[in-house]
Amino acid sequence: MPSRQNILNAAGAILARNPGASVAEIAAKAGVGRATLYRFFPTRNDMVRTLALDSLRQIDEATQAVSYESLTAEQALAQIVKIIVPLGDRFRFLANEPAVLNDPEFKAGSERQSLELAELVEAMKAEGSMDQAVSTAWAVATIEALIYAAWTSVDDGSVARRDAAALAFRTMIKGLQAQESGPTSSAKTREKTA
């Protein structure tokens, strides 16, 4: 268990729950001296940045491992969700680290990934597994939000780890599918935007 990776894992876990956690807390969680941590990462920001970039790369590897050729877009999304959800504790911190979110390199990578997801969404629309009337931006937001929900639900124990990915996937697919007929009742109580 290399210290460096160990520290990054601890940082991910701590920062997910407290964005402003001190280096001391992170070192303690990693079971390592504070000075040792500084030997691997010159500054706190270097550590967070490394963690962020590392996370992007890990997601890249995971998604690129999905062979789009032999799968429908819907199946590809299922695969991606299934891969990313278990990695939650490493990425959840990204949601609220303003220092990193403005880093040019991270920003570029993050936007590229959202774009890839957007392309997948468009492919799903094309193949009919997603409602064409839903904007791609909202579809992407929904997918990301449900992945995040899966992470937090696993974290607080309300959802079993092994169920989380399938649950998130089913919910996003159904939520974004075209509606054939109104199964229940209302849901159409939409007044004109006065």
Place this chain on the structure above:
Amino acid sequence: MPSRQNILNAAGAILARNPGASVAEIAAKAGVGRATLYRFFPTRNDMVRTLALDSLRQIDEATQAVSYESLTAEQALAQIVKIIVPLGDRFRFLANEPAVLNDPEFKAGSERQSLELAELVEAMKAEGSMDQAVSTAWAVATIEALIYAAWTSVDDGSVARRDAAALAFRTMIKGLQAQESGPTSSAKTREKTA
């Protein structure tokens, strides 16, 4: 424009985007001197706490204004979502303020609200507007995640403010509804949990 409220609004907007923002930043955003801010709120934590408790109260007022008697549970949820989504900028900060999340009073109020939402979910299951096979915890997580997604989407401009609530509601309803038949193709690629 009373300064006190003005400060709380600024704090909500700033803290949503940067949980660790300094009092100076918040005062600047509010167009007020730092000393003036301290005249209203003795400590930074008092301010954040006030903001949090204020937000809870505001949500309470909004939800209690929904007359459950004359509505189905589904319609009640639609109303609640429609009320809460426009208030996004005031509450979004709550997602990541560990200091406040551990405050007993806030914790109690927050849990009570989640519980009320859970009861609404159960009512929807009973009336058939939600899949009984979906755990209530996951349904609540989904609803909260999509409200959050609506907030951020409005914030980054990818969704129009007036569309956000309806979009979130439609997505959560469809996502959590019982599936009558598999409209597309797979979505049922669930192996036995090996």
Place this chain on the structure above:
DNA sequence: CTTAATTGAGACATACATGTCCCAAAATAG
């Protein structure tokens, strides 16, 4: 066993944010 390298603990200076205080300028009241 001896040597070299790595580690954890702590001292230390520094930077930054908090919270207090004071005062002159501006707004408000009379």
Place this chain on the structure above:
DNA sequence: CTATTTTGGGACATGTATGTCTCAATTAAG
């Protein structure tokens, strides 16, 4: 216009986290 209150800006002390450094203990290597 004058008196009172409120405000903004800045000086100030304090606390806490950062980043550097030293050193003794542990570990690994020979």
